[in-house]
Amino acid sequence: MEQELREIVRKLLQEGAIEHFIGYAEGVEPLHTTPCFIEREEEVGALVWSPFCPYNLARYLHQMKNGAGKVGLVVKGCDARAIVELVKGNQIQRERVVVVGVPCQGQVDLAKVEEAFQGAEAVEDAGDTFLVTVGEEGHSVEKERLLREKCFFCKHPISFEYDFVLGEMSPFLLDRRSELEFAMIEEMESLPVEERRAFWRAQFERCSRCYACRDICYACYCQECIFESRAPRWLEKTTTSLDNQTYHLIRAWHMVGRCIDCGECERVCPMEIPLRQLYKKVEREVEQLFDYEAGMRVEDLPPLVTFQVDDLGLVI
Amino acid sequence: MALDDKPTILIFACNWCSYAGADLAGVSRLEMPPNCRVVRVMCSARVRPEFVIAALSRGLDGVVILGCHPGDCHYSEGNYYTWRRALLLKGFLEYVGIEPGRFQLRWISASEGARFAQTITEITDTIKALGPNGRRRPQEG
Amino acid sequence: MKAIKKPHLVEWLNRVAQAYDLLGPVLDGVVQFKRVKSTNQLVFDYPNSVVPPKNLFLPQTECLFAFRREGGSIILEPAGGLERERVLFGIRPCDAKSLLLLDKLFNRDLVDTYYQEKRRGTTLVGLACPSPPQRTCFCTSLGIDPLSPEGVDILLADLSDRYLVEVTTERGEALLGFSRELFLPSAGEEKPRREKEKSLEGIEEKIDSLWEDDYWRELSRRCLGCGVCTYLCPTCRCFDLTDVGSTLGGGRFRCWDSCIFADFTHMASGVNPRPTGKERVRQRYFDKFRYIPEEYGVLGCVGCGRCSRYCPVAIDTRTVINEIIARSTK
Numbered sequence: 001m002e003q004e005l006r007e008i009v010r011k012l013l014q015e016g017a018i019e020h021f022i023g024y025a026e027g028v029e030p031l032h033t034t035p036c037f038i039e040r041e042e043e044v045g046a047l048v049w050s051p052f053c054p055y056n057l058a059r060y061l062h063q064m065k066n067g068a069g070k071v072g073l074v075v076k077g078c079d080a081r082a083i084v085e086l087v088k089g090n091q092i093q094r095e096r097v098v099v100v101g102v103p104c105q106g107q108v109d110l111a112k113v114e115e116a117f118q119g120a121e122a123v124e125d126a127g128d129t130f131l132v133t134v135g136e137e138g139h140s141v142e143k144e145r146l147l148r149e150k151c152f153f154c155k156h157p158i159s160f161e162y163d164f165v166l167g168e169m170s171p172f173l174l175d176r177r178s179e180l181e182f183a184m185i186e187e188m189e190s191l192p193v194e195e196r197r198a199f200w201r202a203q204f205e206r207c208s209r210c211y212a213c214r215d216i217c218y219a220c221y222c223q224e225c226i227f228e229s230r231a232p233r234w235l236e237k238t239t240t241s242l243d244n245q246t247y248h249l250i251r252a253w254h255m256v257g258r259c260i261d262c263g264e265c266e267r268v269c270p271m272e273i274p275l276r277q278l279y280k281k282v283e284r285e286v287e288q289l290f291d292y293e294a295g296m297r298v299e300d301l302p303p304l305v306t307f308q309v310d311d312l313g314l315v316i
Numbered sequence: 317m318a319l320d321d322k323p324t325i326l327i328f329a330c331n332w333c334s335y336a337g338a339d340l341a342g343v344s345r346l347e348m349p350p351n352c353r354v355v356r357v358m359c360s361a362r363v364r365p366e367f368v369i370a371a372l373s374r375g376l377d378g379v380v381i382l383g384c385h386p387g388d389c390h391y392s393e394g395n396y397y398t399w400r401r402a403l404l405l406k407g408f409l410e411y412v413g414i415e416p417g418r419f420q421l422r423w424i425s426a427s428e429g430a431r432f433a434q435t436i437t438e439i440t441d442t443i444k445a446l447g448p449n450g451r452r453r454p455q456e457g
Numbered sequence: 458m459k460a461i462k463k464p465h466l467v468e469w470l471n472r473v474a475q476a477y478d479l480l481g482p483v484l485d486g487v488v489q490f491k492r493v494k495s496t497n498q499l500v501f502d503y504p505n506s507v508v509p510p511k512n513l514f515l516p517q518t519e520c521l522f523a524f525r526r527e528g529g530s531i532i533l534e535p536a537g538g539l540e541r542e543r544v545l546f547g548i549r550p551c552d553a554k555s556l557l558l559l560d561k562l563f564n565r566d567l568v569d570t571y572y573q574e575k576r577r578g579t580t581l582v583g584l585a586c587p588s589p590p591q592r593t594c595f596c597t598s599l600g601i602d603p604l605s606p607e608g609v610d611i612l613l614a615d616l617s618d619r620y621l622v623e624v625t626t627e628r629g630e631a632l633l634g635f636s637r638e639l640f641l642p643s644a645g646e647e648k649p650r651r652e653k654e655k656s657l658e659g660i661e662e663k664i665d666s667l668w669e670d671d672y673w674r675e676l677s678r679r680c681l682g683c684g685v686c687t688y689l690c691p692t693c694r695c696f697d698l699t700d701v702g703s704t705l706g707g708g709r710f711r712c713w714d715s716c717i718f719a720d721f722t723h724m725a726s727g728v729n730p731r732p733t734g735k736e737r738v739r740q741r742y743f744d745k746f747r748y749i750p751e752e753y754g755v756l757g758c759v760g761c762g763r764c765s766r767y768c769p770v771a772i773d774t775r776t777v778i779n780e781i782i783a784r785s786t787k
Contacts, residue, residue: 028765028773029592035770037678055770063678188411197413206486208508208517210688211718215681216769226366228720234370236699237712238518242450246373249412253365256404268769270507270685272486281411285404307396312386314403 001102001166005074006044008100008164012072013041018098022057022073023047030121031110035060049074049166051108051125054148056262058082059218061092072098076107077156077169081260081295082218084157088298089258091221103167106130109148116145144174150263150276153181158296182284184277200278204244206271209237213265213275214251219258226250252278257302259283260295289314323377323443325352327436328367330360332390333425334382340429341436348433349440352380360384360421361394365405368419372409375450378418378443382435385423395423417442418449458643459622465639466613466620470496472635473544477580480513481546482506490545499546504591505761509552509691510545511559514575517688517713521571521698525706536571543579544632551596551759553583553608555691561753562694571711580628583609588651593762595775600656601759604648614648621648657746657756657778663785664746668739672780677734679770684715686764686772692745692757695721716740742777 009021025036025046033052037060038044056079064071075083083099086092108123108130122133123146130146132139144152154171162169188196211227214220227235227247235246259279266275286292290303290311329335335356341348357363360383368379381402383395402421410416420439424432461469473479474496481499483491487507493499523534560576563569586594586603596603606612610629613620621643624630633640667673687693697714701707714721717737723729731737749757758774765773 027771028776029771032771034772035679037675059681060678185411193410193413193415195413196411200412203486206489208684208688208713210684210715212681212683212685212769215683234366236701236710237697237714238699238701238710239712240518242373242375245412246370249369249373249408250366252408253369253405264769268683268685270487270689270767278412282404282408285407289403290400304397304400307393307400309386309396311396311399311403 002047002049004166005049005100005102006047009038009047009072010041010044012098013038013044017070018072019067019069020071021047021098022060022071024049024053024055024057024074027052031108031113031123047074049102051106051123051130052110053104054107054264054267056082056216056218056264058086059216059264061086061097061218062221064092064096070096070098072100072163074100074102075162076102076104077171078104078150078154078260078262079218080157080160080162080169081155082262084160084295084298085219085258085260088300088302098163101162101165101169103165103169104154105172106143106151106154107148108146112146116141147174148263148267150261152176153178153261155261155293155296182280185281185284188277188281200245201241203273204248205241207239207244207248207273208271209239209244209247210270212268212270216264216268217255218260218262219255220251226254248275248278252282255279256282256304257286257292258294323351323440323448325378325380325440325443326371326376327352327354327380327382328357328360328363329354329382329424330362330384330390330394331356331358333384333388334360334423334432336426337424337428337432338382340427341432344429346429346433348436351377351440351443352436359389359391359394360398361391363398363401365401368405368409372414372418372449375448377446377449378420378439380419380439381421382424382432383421385425388425414449415446417446458648459624459633459640460616460619460643461613461622461640462619465636467496467499469633469636469639470499470546473632476542476635477544478539478541479544479546480510480579490547492543501547503547504587504594505549505552505763507763507767508689509555509761509763510548511552511555511691511694513543513545513579514556514559514572515563515694515696515713519571519711520708521711523706523708524700524702526704538574539578543575544582545579546582547584548581548609549586549761550583550603550605550607550609550612551586551594551601551761552691553581554596554601555759555761556581557608558692558749558753558755558757558759559694580632581609581611582629582632583612585612585614587615591762591766593766593773594760595762596760597651597654598657598775598778599756599758599760602651604651623648657782660746660756660778660781661750664743664781666786667781667784668743670784672784673739673742674735676772676777677738679772680717680734680738681769682717682719682734682737683769684713684717685767685769687715687717687741688713689763689767691759691761691763692749716744742781746778746781 012018021038023036024033026048027034031052035055036046057073058079087094105125113120117132117134120132120134124131129140132141156171286303292303329338360381363381371379383398389395409419422435478492480492482488482503483498484500488503490506490510520536525532563572606623606625610626612623695714696711698711700709722731745757
């Protein structure tokens with residue numbers, strides 16, 4: 001698959017069809033990749049594909065707003081939802097992007113690997129299992145054991161035209177019922193309000209307001225972020241639990257109808273705040289109240305720019 | 317505004333209906349608890365959810381949005397947008413441990429002075445019962 | 458050299474904790490250095506904390522003074538200092554080295570009393586690094602010894618059933634006094650040795666030659682512009698001062714800031730001398746490998762690896778250093 005990808009990109013560059021290509025390259029550490037920007041044919045050899053490609057490269061499409069040319073990128077099915085949303089939000093023109101779809105069969109959670117196999121050097125996708133290499137030995141592992149949480153509920157856009165595909169683009173299905181997708185939300189909701197408050201206060205206490213969650217998010221593209229605004233000044237740089245609460249709640253609110261659960265925010269948080277447990281609540285409310293899912297169809301109208309008179313019958 | 321233990325409640329009232337209703341309540345000398353601070357907005361849809369989030373996170377004890385009855389919005393449909401936002405916001409605030417009742421949305425028309433007074437009284441009682449929302453001076457951390 | 462059996466270490470710390478505020482590594486979501494009420498909270502099996510212990514001397518959010526209006530005047534209340542002297546247990550040699558650099562930075566023309574007071578009031582009990590190190594560690598490449606007691610009052614080295622105890626200051630010696638009987642002369646065992654690798658000779662000139670190089674633009678394409686590398690860096694120390702409150706009262710706060718943030722050099726006129734990620738990323742590496750060495754005679758990086766480990770897009774400082782060396786014309 002890597003060879004096919006490299007060849008596609010090489011041709012695109014050779015033909016001058018794109019200015020650069022955004023893909024995954026090997027990282028310095030084992031079990032890591034890093035985003036890369038390929039501008040010349042000679043560089044395509046750097047492109048890789050593995051179960052350690054969590055980055056939603058659509059995040060880097062915002063850089064093309066200043067230019068006029070075309071940009072290519074490789075996306076997993078989940079990432080394609082971001083492209084749908086960016087087109088929907090008039091942030092990019094679909095014609096300016098060359099999308100190469102890669103049939104991801106699950107991404108690996110680094111923490112889970114490190115816990116189960118200290119010193120693992122490689123993990124390969126072996127169809128129904130992952131093959132973990134530790135030293136000389138290979139271990140075959142059920143995918144569930146190492147999978148990123150979000151991958152259990154893989155969703156692709158309902159209709160999306162990839163310019164190239166490296167195989168069949170279909171959601172990666174495990175035997176997990178979709179009702180379980182919001183199980184952790186339901187669990188939180190079943191707790192008494194004081195416990196919820198204590199839980200979230202403790203999480204926000206730990207936050208160092210590094211803004212990694214905001215900066216990795218494909219959907220955070222305001223030219224002047226609300227948190228950078230000086231007039232009004234919503235937040236100073238003070239990091240009390242309640243200041244941090246303001247930050248997280250406002251950002252979660254801004255994700256209404258836009259969060260595609262790529263899970264990147266939670267992955268990048270150095271303080272391991274369970275951000276998906278916040279954003280999936282927003283995602284679920286929007287689904288339950290307004291029957292809306294982000295990133296599925298370009299024609300869908302975002303829930304907050306419209307209304308139905310029937311809304312008044314909705315109760316929560 | 318001194319920081320003390322009595323609940324402080326922020327009310328956004330739309331100019332055409334609910335603020336007029338509030339005015340009527342005042343002119344009619346109806347008795348109401350003094351804990352509310354009213355901010356007039358042209359339409360309830362002017363209220364950004366960020367106002368509610370920031371207010372409750374900074375420790376105000378309650379935030380209320382008052383708008384026109386559905387169908388009566390001076391701008392035809394503003395209050396429908398408000399309703400959608402309020403639905404989402406309500407569930408979301410409660411999820412992170414802000415007690416139900418601290419954020420409310422009510423419809424009040426220009427002629428409903430008594431209803432305004434009654435609503436304010438009822439909401440103030442609810443929020444008093446919930447206790448202070450952990451308001452702290454910033455320098456106390 | 459002395460030695461202390463592992464179970465006795467906790468006993469000693471318990472006695473120390475009666476007279477001092479004990480700060481040490483705890484697991485609070487992630488490993489952090491915090492004040493502990495009981496030694497039960499301490500963890501011993503950790504490579505390093507996520508946030509470096511600089512936050513105990515330069516807190517992320519620090520109230521410098523409070524102000525309030527009373528009648529016609531404004532009353533200022535300076536922030537209280539340390540209530541008790543502190544002992545920080547578990548600091549690693551790289552972080553200890555970083556404090557030595559911060560000391561210089563906060564003790565120039567004006568002495569930063571907030572930082573200095575905390576430094577003066579804290580005894581450091583270091584923990585030498587285990588072997589093998591974390592994959593992201595590279596202190597030895599910068600000439601830093603992960604077994605060195607430089608910068609701490611006492612250094613403990615793990616010898617499986619006991620710790621080797623190296624005391625370097627009178628302050629450290631005094632601390633042993635809390636349980637002197639538990640500290641036995643060491644059985645002459647050798648302190649484990651760690652090979653020191655190259656130190657970055659001439660890195661200042663090398664990076665200097667790359668001011669106009671395209672590498673910084675390339676790097677900045679990946680860089681998100683978040684604050685992870687700076688906030689988690691033991692030598693990063695930029696801060697912002699801000700008054701929070703109202704006309705009735707509030708406080709003046711010092712909070713961490715990051716040169717990587719887009720608005721860091723954004724001025725009131727609207728001008729921003731570091732307008733894009735390229736200038737900001739370049740500035741960060743120049744600060745570590747050019748400005749600090751020139752000004753203070755030591756590298757601005759201690760090789761703790763946190764920036765590489767926690768960077769959301771896996772930008773690795775070791776790669777940057779290697780690129781600087783490879784591309785340099787010096």
